[in-house]
Amino acid sequence: MSSNEALIPDSFVELRGVTFGYGARPVLRDVSLSVPRGKVTAIMGASGGGKTTVLRLIGGQQRAQQGQVLVDGKDVGPMTRAELYAARRRMGMLFQFGALFTDMSVLDNVAFPLREHTTLSETLVRDIVLMKLHAVGLRGARDLMPSQISGGMARRVALARAIALDPELIMYDEPFAGLDPISLGIAAQLIRQLSDAMGLTTILVSHNLQETFALADHVIILGAGNVAAQGTPGEVRTSTDPLVHQFVHALPAGPVPFHHPGPSVEQDFGIVGAVGSRR
Amino acid sequence: MSWWRPSDVGFAVRNRLVDIGAGARLFMRLAVLLGATLRRPALVRDQVHFLGNHSLVIIALSGLFVGFVLALQGYNVLQLYGSEASLGLVVTLSLVRELGPVVTALLFAGRAGTSLTAEIGLMRAGEQLSAMEMMAVDPVQRILAPRFWGGVIAMPVLAAVFSAVGVAGGWLVGVVMIGVDGGAFWGQMQSGVDVFKDVGNGVLKSIVFGVAVTFTAVLQGYVAKPTPEGVSRATTRTVVIASLAVLALDFILTALMFSL
Numbered sequence: 208m209s210s211n212e213a214l215i216p217d218s219f220v221e222l223r224g225v226t227f228g229y230g231a232r233p234v235l236r237d238v239s240l241s242v243p244r245g246k247v248t249a250i251m252g253a254s255g256g257g258k259t260t261v262l263r264l265i266g267g268q269q270r271a272q273q274g275q276v277l278v279d280g281k282d283v284g285p286m287t288r289a290e291l292y293a294a295r296r297r298m299g300m301l302f303q304f305g306a307l308f309t310d311m312s313v314l315d316n317v318a319f320p321l322r323e324h325t326t327l328s329e330t331l332v333r334d335i336v337l338m339k340l341h342a343v344g345l346r347g348a349r350d351l352m353p354s355q356i357s358g359g360m361a362r363r364v365a366l367a368r369a370i371a372l373d374p375e376l377i378m379y380d381e382p383f384a385g386l387d388p389i390s391l392g393i394a395a396q397l398i399r400q401l402s403d404a405m406g407l408t409t410i411l412v413s414h415n416l417q418e419t420f421a422l423a424d425h426v427i428i429l430g431a432g433n434v435a436a437q438g439t440p441g442e443v444r445t446s447t448d449p450l451v452h453q454f455v456h457a458l459p460a461g462p463v464p465f466h467h468p469g470p471s472v473e474q475d476f477g478i479v480g481a482v483g484s485r486r
Numbered sequence: 487m488s489w490w491r492p493s494d495v496g497f498a499v500r501n502r503l504v505d506i507g508a509g510a511r512l513f514m515r516l517a518v519l520l521g522a523t524l525r526r527p528a529l530v531r532d533q534v535h536f537l538g539n540h541s542l543v544i545i546a547l548s549g550l551f552v553g554f555v556l557a558l559q560g561y562n563v564l565q566l567y568g569s570e571a572s573l574g575l576v577v578t579l580s581l582v583r584e585l586g587p588v589v590t591a592l593l594f595a596g597r598a599g600t601s602l603t604a605e606i607g608l609m610r611a612g613e614q615l616s617a618m619e620m621m622a623v624d625p626v627q628r629i630l631a632p633r634f635w636g637g638v639i640a641m642p643v644l645a646a647v648f649s650a651v652g653v654a655g656g657w658l659v660g661v662v663m664i665g666v667d668g669g670a671f672w673g674q675m676q677s678g679v680d681v682f683k684d685v686g687n688g689v690l691k692s693i694v695f696g697v698a699v700t701f702t703a704v705l706q707g708y709v710a711k712p713t714p715e716g717v718s719r720a721t722t723r724t725v726v727i728a729s730l731a732v733l734a735l736d737f738i739l740t741a742l743m744f745s746l
Contacts, residue, residue: 266620288624295622306617308609320621323628365617372621 219244219376219408220265225274227260234260236432237274242425247402247409249419252429253454258412261429262378265410266300267291278376296324299369299377303384305361307353307368313340314349317368324372339367343397359390363397370401376408377401383415391415395422416457420444428454430462509705512626516701519631526632533636537598537700541644544597545590549581549648552589553655556580560656561664574671575678577656578649582679582688586649588736591695594641595728599703602633603724606707607717626708634704641696642689649688687743694739695732702728 218241227235234257242248250258263269264276267283276283278294286294307316317336321327327335340346343363353361362382369377379398383391395418402409413419420426420440427437430450436443444455453461469475523530560576606629609615615625653675660666679685703724710720 268616268619292622292624295620298620300617300620302613302617304613306613308614308617309612320623323621323623368621 217244218242219279220410221275221277222261222264222271223275223277225264225271225276227257227264227269227271233432235264235429238429238432238434239274240427240434240437242408242410244408245402245406246424247399247411247422248425248427249411249413249423250427250429251412251414251416251419251454252435254414256429257432258429259380262300262380262410262412265376265378266295266298296372297375299372299374301362301365301369301377301379301382303381304358305353305365307361307365309353311353312349313345313351313353313356313364316353316364317371320368320371335371336367339371340364342370342401343367344393357390359386359394362386362394366397366401370405370407373405374407376410378410378412380412381414382411383413383418391418398422416455430454505709508709512630512705512708513701515626516631516634516704519627520635522627523631523635529628529632530636530639533632534640537594537602537633537637538640538644541594541597541640542647544593545644545648546651548589548593549586549651550655552585552648553577553581553652553657554659556585556652557656557659557664561660561666570666571670572674572678573660573666574653574656574673574675577660578653578675578679579684581649581652581656582684584688584736584740586645586652587688587691587695588732590645590648590692591641591699591732592729594637594644594696595699595703595725595732598637598640599699599724599728600721602637602700602703603707603710603721604717606630606633606704607710607712607720610708610710611712611714611717613712630704630708634700637700637703638693638696641699642692645688645692645695683743687739691736691739694735698731698735699728702731 220242222238222240225235225238226233238257238261240250240261250261252258260269264271265278265283267276267286270284279297281294283291283294307313308319311319314333314336317339318332321332321335325332337346337349340349343366345360345363345367348356348360348364353364356364382394382398386394398409398411399422401407411419411423423440425437426440426443428435428443428446428451435448435454436446436451438446443451446452446455450462452458459465472478556577557573560573560580561570564570564573564576606615609629615629618625618628657668657671661668661671706720706724706727707717710716
């Protein structure tokens with residue numbers, strides 16, 4: 208996909224020609240994508256394909272080496288710390304394992320952003336926290352410590368914390384990883400409900416095919432540092448791109464190789480001069 | 487990686503310089519954040535409690551035994567010259583000027599510094615610091631600064647406790663056990679110890695050591711690799727670097743104080 212292709216008109220987040228790498232290893236090469244406002248967008252792709260990196264770029268935790276990362280029309284890259292923090296107040300992010308503060312109770316965790324950013328009275332903070340916890344079904348777990356709750360519950364608490372300040376954009380990093388089927392269903396339902404009820408723009412990074420395709424309005428598939436496909440789940444499913452085809456149909460063989468690049472089998476096992484040896 | 491190839495040496499030196507630069511910038515930020523930190527005294531109070539009160543037992547016990555030993559050693563030498571009446575002065579000067587700040591700083595590095603490094607390193611490994619950043623809360627201001635200033639406040643108080651308990655220990659062994667004259671013990675101490683030159687310099691030392699130890703602990707936790715191995719290495723580095731820094735700074739400070 209070229210960076211000039213017409214992007215969705217009403218997008219909340221837009222990447223234009225973004226290149227990024229850790230050290231010498233390139234992760235994203237001239238990536239352009241857009242996230243429609245008020246919809247659920249899923250970013251999918253093989254592990255190590257730069258999905259989480261996209262979230263980090265949008266949140267300003269990493270800066271693009273080239274190109275622009277626009278959040279509601281403003282480029283995140285050149286922002287100062289104060290500007291970045293102002294932008295982040297409109298975002299919520301759910302980390303893969305919740306990233307709850309382990310020295311605080313569930314209630315204090317959800318109250319944390321409220322106490323840091325507002326001057327609300329303690330009674331009001333408590334009421335808001337209980338409302339947010341009620342939304343994720345954990346009002347009864349308010350006094351537990353993070354070590355006392357399951358992984359699925361921890362993520363729901365983290366979700367309550369992420370929506371404590373009523374953000375406009377929420378980002379989920381692998382919200383389904385390691386969840387049992389019931390917790391997974393709950394998580395998917397919550398993501399949908401929150402997006403619909405609050406009009407949230409949602410970005411969801413996942414490689415859980417079924418759940419994600421059922422949930423998302425818009426799907427972006429990243430492969431080999433580029434956007435391999437973007438569109439509605441139906442459009443992406445019928446894509447003819449070999450990488451997308453391999454991913455969507457979960458095929459072991461295709462453009463994404465099974466073997467990590469390295470010396471050839473013949474070299475490694477000492478079969479010198481083997482006929483037809485290849486790397 | 488080899489040490490005879492100039493490019494590798496240059497690379498290593500450059501990385502070092504980057505680390506030192508990052509450390510210096512963090513130090514400046516922590517210094518600048520003093521005002522903002524003191525506007526939220528509850529956060530600092532919790533850290534003074536956590537770092538200070540929890541170190542109190544080990545500091546007091548160590549001070550007591552160091553006082554015991556100083557009295558024994560001091561009496562052993564002083565009685566050769568018939569000047570055992572100066573025992574109180576010798577014990578107090580050793581404690582207030584040297585052993586109080588230094589031994590407290592070493593114990594503080596082992597007891598409080600390691601727990602600071604491990605706590606911050608594990609918060610980083612658990613993405614808690616990233617989560618905080620994404621909530622538009624600066625972890626340096628919210629997590630590091632209260633811990634740093636809490637440590638800087640706790641350290642001189644702990645050193646004072648160490649010295650005070652040490653003097654009491656010296657009195658127990660010297661006066662109660664050995665039988666040195668109590669009046670001479672306290673009297674010589676009172677006339678021989680200068681508030682500014684001796685006690686003041688000791689307090690100054692303990693503040694400098696508090697800055698060095700707590701900053702080392704906070705920095706090592708903050709830059710630790712977010713893995714179990716990384717956190718354990720950072721904890722070790724805290725003890726090694728902080729202890730060496732304390733001993734080196736002690737030499738420099740003592741030399742400066744005697745020359746002034």
